[in-house]
Amino acid sequence: MLGKLAQPVPVRTAFVELRESRMLKNPLRLSGEYRRPAEDVLVREVRVPYAETTTIVSNKAGGEATIERAGKPPRTFPLSRAPELAGLQASFGALLSGDRAALGEYYAVRSGGTRERWTLTLTPRAASISATSASSTPRSTEPASRLRDITLYGQGAELRCIETRMTNEPAPQRTLLASAAHAAAGVDDTAGLAALCHDGVPAR
Numbered sequence: 001m002l003g004k005l006a007q008p009v010p011v012r013t014a015f016v017e018l019r020e021s022r023m024l025k026n027p028l029r030l031s032g033e034y035r036r037p038a039e040d041v042l043v044r045e046v047r048v049p050y051a052e053t054t055t056i057v058s059n060k061a062g063g064e065a066t067i068e069r070a071g072k073p074p075r076t077f078p079l080s081r082a083p084e085l086a087g088l089q090a091s092f093g094a095l096l097s098g099d100r101a102a103l104g105e106y107y108a109v110r111s112g113g114t115r116e117r118w119t120l121t122l123t124p125r126a127a128s129i130s131a132t133s134a135s136s137t138p139r140s141t142e143p144a145s146r147l148r149d150i151t152l153y154g155q156g157a158e159l160r161c162i163e164t165r166m167t168n169e170p171a172p173q174r175t176l177l178a179s180a181a182h183a184a185a186g187v188d189d190t191a192g193l194a195a196l197c198h199d200g201v202p203a204r
Contacts, residue, residue: 001111001118004157006098010037014181018193020171027190031181036096042089056089063089091122095152095159107150120152153197161197 012035019028028049035043040059046052051070056079057063063079063086079086094103103109107122124147146167153161160180163172174197176184187193 001115001120001154002095002098002100002103004098004115005095005154005159007096009039009096010035011096012036013178015175015177016181016184016193017173017175018190019173020190021169034092034177036092039093039097040089042092054085056085058086058089058093062086091150116156118154120154122150122152124149163197 012033014033015031017030019030021028030046031048032044032046035045037043040057040063042056044054044056053068055066055068057065058079064076065079065082065085066074066076068074079089090106091103094100094106100109103122106126107124110121110123112119112121148165148167150165151163151172152159153163158178160177162175162177164175165172174193176193176197180196184193184196187196
């Protein structure tokens with residue numbers, strides 16, 4: 001299954017993300033692009049409803065992350081201060097290289113479904129990855145949260161959706177990718193996006 005997802009760098013994919021939280025009156029919808037220009041670099045560019053770019057670079061020294069937002073100076077900090085970002089870069093890198101052993105360093109992996117419609121559930125092994133703030137930034141003052149698991153949904157060789165579940169949030173955070181992200185342009189309700197994530201088609 002991981003072998004089907006393998007893609008050489010550089011690679012990029014559109015995303016649509018829906019965040020639901022007890023601290024938000026309405027779900028927050030983000031859209032933009034993920035880029036992996038090199039093996040050790042992951043870029044997450046949010047374009048709507050605001051502009052923000054997070055660049056994660058890993059190296060033997062541990063690596064660093066830089067957050068750039070319109071109207072504000074860039075913030076760069078070591079990944080040791082935000083291990084969840086290190087895990088994000090490592091997991092994306094392992095997925096796109098088809099390296100299950102590398103993915104297994106960070107997560108326990110469980111697969112399900114069929115080759116045409118499959119799931120991968122990732123449960124964090126290290127407390128440093130599972131313990132993260134709600135905003136995933138080291139300067140956050142929001143209450144600490146804990147990552148419960150990540151479920152990947154795919155069809156054939158395409159990763160269509162990522163669901164991230166936190167222990168203190170009732171609803172998962174959904175990130176639709178590739179063709180699912182493009183199809184989400186005409187879907188505004190939470191149920192429709194969930195159906196697009198799980199089934200590959202919007203709810204009717």
